[in-house]
Amino acid sequence: MTVASPERMPRIRSFVFCSALGVSIAAAASCRGSIGDAPFSPRGSRTSPPGGPAIPAGYSPGDVIPVEASMRRLTNAEYDRTLSDLFGVAGSTSERFAFAPDDLVGGFENSLSGLIVTTRRVRDWQRAAEAVAQETLANADRRLALAGCDLAAAPSCVEAFVRAQGSRIYRRPLADEEVARLLALASAAGAATGVAAAQIALEAMLQSPHFLFRIDVGQVDEGSPSPRRKLDGYELATRLAYALWGTTPDDALLAAARAGELDSAEGVRASVRRMLEDERARVGARAFTDGWLRLLEIARDMGPAEASSSVEEIRRVVDEHSRGSARDLLGILTTPAAWIDADLADVYGASAPPSEPWARVELPPELERDGILSRAAFLRWTAHGGEFVAVPRRGVLVREMLLCADVLTLPSGLDLPTPDPTQTVRAFWEPVESEAPCSGCHGVLNPIGHGFERYAPDGRRRDVGRLGEMLTGEGAIALSLDAPEQDGFHGVVELGRLLAQRADVERCVVEHLHVYLHGRAAAPRDGGEIERARAAFHDGGRIFDELLVDFTSSDAFRYVSEPVPIPEGTVLGTIDWSEEAP
């Protein structure tokens, strides 16, 4: 295992931690024996091995560098929404055909490394495509609407159908050669009628990588001093649609692509503003915040019964700050607003239990619930393994989610401190926090976690601990990732206020958005773009919609770096991957 040298990971920091946030105390309560005086050695990231893709030739660190092109498979959720938008398919197709769930990587379900293709998935895609094609073309009126002609009567109608629907399915016009191949396939597969031919072509398109993957290629940008490729309008429309809506481009966006309106940053901004007005933008924003705030992970870890209402509360609070043009996104760290159901009203001690399933209330300061960090979802999730392990886990959560900080990776084979029920939580941790090697990690994580002590593992407020000790909520957090000095705070409400003012929290939001949009951990090459976007985010009042407009119209989003070509003559299925270096 090599450790990335500092120059390989200069500013953009992420970390490997047990993806379930160190659910075992072996993970959380132990440090490596060899960390010495380097408590936070950069050791890669949540979503990719150390370093990530290199800075391409012609660029320097700090430049706004286009992200490398990639093929990204649709997630199950994107696949479902896409079929619904294309053909009005009701319900979740991926659930109907029992697709394997997408793996979460770093909290997100759309990461490149998690979106693998297996035989089972190809098998499931096949069965789903057959059903959707059959059901879509079963009705004569529907066929007429989709093809624009009578498939049963005119042989030439099959081609019209393939061209019309193909451009929606592939999110770009089909080349003549592609149309010819589809028609040849239908003929070779023995389609006796026009309807049968259209059905086979539709099945094939729904199993093609051109549908199942978002593919960036771009055209060489001759005028640029640094090598890069410009995405064409259709490729950009696809990027925008899945980024902002979590689904396929609509006809208006494809028309904008066709008309060249997405060829300039100004045109992209106009389209993005239109898209943000659409209700689908809520889906895209949630897909991002679900990953950033670990909500998918919390829901999976805790199961629907325990997680559903507490996760839904966070979503509703975040919606208020992520939609529209007037709200500071980081207001989620300080807001008194809560969405409560009967369970949460009880946990929060809200005076008026709601009569509706959900009620929006402003919780008074004495309840100490300002900001999402004091809400049930995070409190319960981090305390899932009990109140001892909750301490470092809460430190990890804050540092990972809001500071994008390195945390030492999990050690193995270390002695386990066994919590002693006769000790207070602070007394148990005190020696671990103060003695090397453990102090390197826990001396930083635990002071954050102790600040949460005035909440019981079930999320209720408390002033007195298990052994009758008074709980002050006294905590501390490092002033910056590079300095040992810590800022003291009392309680989570104060912690939220401190964090909401920090530039490194702003940067971490932007970094997470970068991860969401591009499907991999931020790497050194992305530092210039992330810092540029952070400054704009800060100057614009930290409005999420404006961040999206800015990010998606940036050169880093509209261009891709020049790829290393696949050697000519490469034949799939003959490549030996076994010797590839890790």
Add this chain to the structure above:
Amino acid sequence: MMPSKRLSRRTLLRGIGIGGVGVSVGLPVLDAMLDGRGALLPKSRAGTPTHPTSLVTFFFPCGTKSFYGNASPSDGSPGDWHPRDDGPAYTPSRNLRVLHDMGLRDQFVPVSGLLKEERNISEDRDAHDVGHATFASGRGSLYTGSGGPTIDWVASGHLGLDTRYRVLPVALGDEGTRPRRYMTWSDRDTPVESYRDPLALYDAIFAMETMPSGPLPSEVLLARRRSVLDFVSEDLQQLTRRVGSNDLRRLDQHFESVRQLERELSTEIPMCAIDRPTETFDDLYGGLSPQRGEVLMKLLVKALECGLTRFASFQLCARGDGRQFVWNSAIGSYDSPDQGPGHHGISHYDDAKLTLCVEEQLREFGRFLELMRDTPAGDASLLYHSLVFFANEHEHGGSHQCGNMPVLLAGQAGGQLTTGRAYRYSGPSARYARLFFNVLGMLGLDGVDFGDPAAYDLREPLPGLEG
């Protein structure tokens, strides 16, 4: 001890009647040809196997009550798993008595003294991640991956390509975290997703020949599916001229998956009649009940019997599932101060209950062996013609020690393994990873390479195990 069950003449005739790939014996086997355990006498070893050998890797999590124990590593307690002696007359340990009491003594061998090396592999991962990843891959985990292909995948590349499903991974439970979520990996980054839901497994494996809506004659449907997959393969190959090399792995992964599906569609469909399960116990004990496990096991055994596959993995829950063994009142519902609920919490805090959990797991494994033993195959039973590799990710749950791994080999591998005796190894050369070379040998794959040369310097079978 119950007498071991013999294959009856009627059982064998029924087996021939049901059919299944490789059934070539037209006459019932006389009892005189059996060795008293339902297994054929050695003379069949020299002859042509009457049924191909299957391999199942069977995983159980969270360790055993071992020498190490929770409280005091040096209290001298020998633990509950390993027998104290070896050979054919060995005395079963407390845990293994479960299998003996089920009449299965002659169907497996305990292999003791094996050291699983986790050094050099992945110092930066959670111990359970490493334990899961090394279970059947011989390599540790790398980031979110397994470190390498698993033994079932590698062996099936030589022997399983003529069956419908190269490998069939099945899991009880729904561990959410990689790599613990997967037991079968085709390479270090690519898990083979397990079937976790009995009905999804049934529909995908046994009802594949019907379209979801609007049935077509199967030969027409299969030809059409092959044509569409050819089309997809061509799309993928063409994309190599358009995308960059960082996408090559994805293209190849997709291409190989398509090719595997084409292979599946090209194999003859065995006659394989099994009803769709009517009761799947989805809500019983959080979906982690032995009853639900048995439904999955029955489907898996049927797939093996029918020749739909010869290679499979079965995951009997994972660490992250927090399984509660509440049907056993001596265990009951459990929560721990800091290690989560259920099985994992128990493994860190309560060895007395942990050993009861192990015995519950062995009962479930025993049920699997019974199903295999009671399924006729060729001239004997499916179990006779199979090798079942049963192991945990750790020796002891709480300490994550791996010095003396709990491992059983079950089935006779078509006569390659003499069961009903205990094997004990000792010393630094008794490595867990070497066992995979024995497994390959028993499958007739001597000389096939496996595992990570950098992590394991002893790359040869353990001596004396076969025969």
